[in-house]
Each structure stands twice: as C-alpha cells, then as structure tokens.
Amino acid sequence: MKPAPFAYAKAKSLDHAIELLARPDGEARLLAGGQSLIATLNMRLSAPKLLIDLNGVDGLAGIAVKSGMVEIGALTRHVEAERSDAIAEHAPLIALAMPHIGHAAIRNRGTLGGSIAFADPAAELPACLVALGGEVEIAGPRGKRTVRADDFFKGLFETALGPGDVLTAIRVPAATPESRVGFAEFARRHGDYAMVGLAATAQADGKGLGDVRLAYFGVGNIPLRARKAETKLTEGNIDDAVQALAADLDPSGDVQATGATKKHLAGVLLRRVAKQLMEQP
C-alpha cells in the first residue's frame, strides 16, 4: 500500500524540530531512520499530517564515553553502533544485541533513538536500556529533561515522550571489569522481531552474581523485569530462577506463539543467558 498524503519538512535544528512539532492538532511525527514509521505509513496504520525529518540535524548523532556513561545520540544508526569500538568496549550488551536487529539494509538506516522512542514491545534496544539501567534525554518546548529507563516505557508503544518532545540521546552506565552481560532471543527468521528475547546485566560478586537485571521483550506491552527470577539468580540457583519466571511473566499469545510457548521459551533463554553471565571472565 501507499501512505496517505502528508506534508514533509526538513528540520534545520533541534529547536526548529520542536517548533514544527508544536502544532495544535498534534498530528506531526518525527522521521528519524523511518524503518518502522514509513512501514506503518505504507500500511496506513498511521496518517500524520506532517513528517518532520530529523536527518541532517547537527549534534544528534554520535557515540561518546564520558563520566562513566556511554552517551549515544538519537540519530546514531544501528550500523554505526554495530561497528563501534566504543560500544564493544563500554556497552557490550548493546554490541551483543545489535546483530539481531533487522537486516543489513535496515541497520544502515535505522537509528537507536528511533527504536527507543517507537518502543516496540518486541524490540531489542528498549530491553537493553532497561537491563542496563540507562536513561533517556528528552528535549521539549520547556527545555531538556532526563528520564530513567524504568520510568520511560509506559505501555504499548507508549513512552514518557509527550507530543512536543524529541528524544535526543540515550545514556547507559559504561561497563566496568565487574560488569556481566547476556543476550539471547528467539525469532523465526534472523533479524525479525523476537517471539521472546532477554537482555541481562549483572555485577560479578566473588564467584556469584550481584545486582542481576533481567529485561524480557516480546512477552508484554513493555520490556519486563523478571524480578523474582533476578533474586533467584543472585542466589546462584538457575533452576529456581526458571521456576520463578512463572510468577514474573504472563505473556499473551500472538500470531507467532501461544502464551504457554512464550513462557517455556523464556525459561530456555534464561538458562542460556545465565550461562553467559556466569561464564564471562
């Protein structure tokens, strides 16, 4: 299908984008990589009146490590993160997740900020952000603010972003020698959205793990922490952690799998990811 008619404007700056967004009808959408947005326009799942193209706005792309945090500009493309030495070294969870996101042609265009702002419940990056305990930087009509990942994802495709807001960057704590990360997902075809996925972080604590954070995706409306399983994993018991998932997760079925299948797969993933967390040097 073809998109319904809309107007197109190229934002000259962040302020210009915010100014263009401030329409009384609220029917403007930001265009970043467009790899989800244009698909939804083509399918007429949405029909905004105005697209504001952020591509070309200076200062929104790039990867920087400062004050113990890795800052990734919203317009940074997946391919840049995938090939970044800074990401591999300081944000290894994102490096692990990157090859699972879309396909080469998608990663050449898609942006990290776009993926977080779109908040697809089956997408990899929102779960990574939650697992890492990261934060989101937002610019809006009333200035800038920072929102923690745990507070950012509100509901199905719903985030802390207001209609006049632009997501400008994400920040995650830079890895330390004690950091452990794990990532696994099931998808029918490599690069497709996951049926179930798991992004995890922990801190090495002697021979065990501390501060385990398990963020599942594809099993709810937002990335979901499996808190009871986290506790069990901290106690070092993988079997108990898998058992605990029964209380943590209650996925609905979708076109890809039933809720029961997803629940089973969540346990399989937990075993794989627990192994990754425990086996890192």
Next chain:
Amino acid sequence: MSETRCDITLTVNGETVAETVDARKTLVDFLRDDLVLTGSHVGCEHGVCGACTVRVDGVIVRGCLMLAAQCDGANVETVEGVSDAGEIADLQKAFEQRNALQCGFCTPGMLLTAQELLRDGGVPSREQIREQISGNYCRCTGYHAIVDAIESVAEARAGGKR
C-alpha cells in the same frame, strides 16, 4: 516550510536528476514510476522482503522505507547503474550459472545485498552469507543456489584461495 510537493535534486546512477515529487512518494516508487528504472522491485512495501533494495550514499537501504523527498542531495544507485558499471558482472554471471534465480523477482535486491557483503573483501562463511541475505525473501525458495553463487564469487575475487 512544509510541503506536500517537494523539489529534489539528486544523482541517480551517476546522472543528476531534478524532479518535483509528492512528499508521500517512496524512493522505489520514484525510481520506478518517474525515472522508469524498474529493476528495483516492489514487494511487501513494509521493509520485510528486500525486493526494493537500492543504494543511497553508498549503502543498501529499503527503497520502500525511504521517501524520495529525503533523497534531495543524495547519491542513489540502482541495480541498473551497478550493472552498467560492471561492478557486479561476476556476481550476475554466477547467479545465472548456478541457477540462483528462478522467477528473478528477488534478484536485484539479492545482488545489491550480496555485493555489500563482498565489497568488504575476504571470503565470508556460508552462515555469514545467509545472515546477510536474511532480509531478502526468495519466494521460489532458491536460497541454497544463491548462497552457492555468492560464495563462489567471494572465492574467485579472493583469488580462488580460502
């Protein structure tokens, strides 16, 4: 400031093109309908099938997930241009020899996707080749022959050595 019709000037297969397009027109529709470059195909129109793969500023993209209006100032290459330049002549020959195209609908996208992997040099593993083309559907399901063709070209370009 914002328009439903946009003036764009871009380079397509080495030639400068200036057109006025609907803001909602996708890049692949612009190439096919306005420039009659029909080598890029339109399949799913939501980024899943890869039939519309073209190059923008040197890298492959989904032609259905970019707007023509976004390509003002861009350098766009289609399978026609890349063919005429001779860049993928060996790949095309290998596809033909190994029967890596049946109906041919996915072939332009497959060629450009494969070339992006091979351009980096070296001989990728069959698994890497499969991963690279994982975003391109062949509904004749002739994937095995496609992987064979890409692998043989990688080996030939590397001088027959692994």
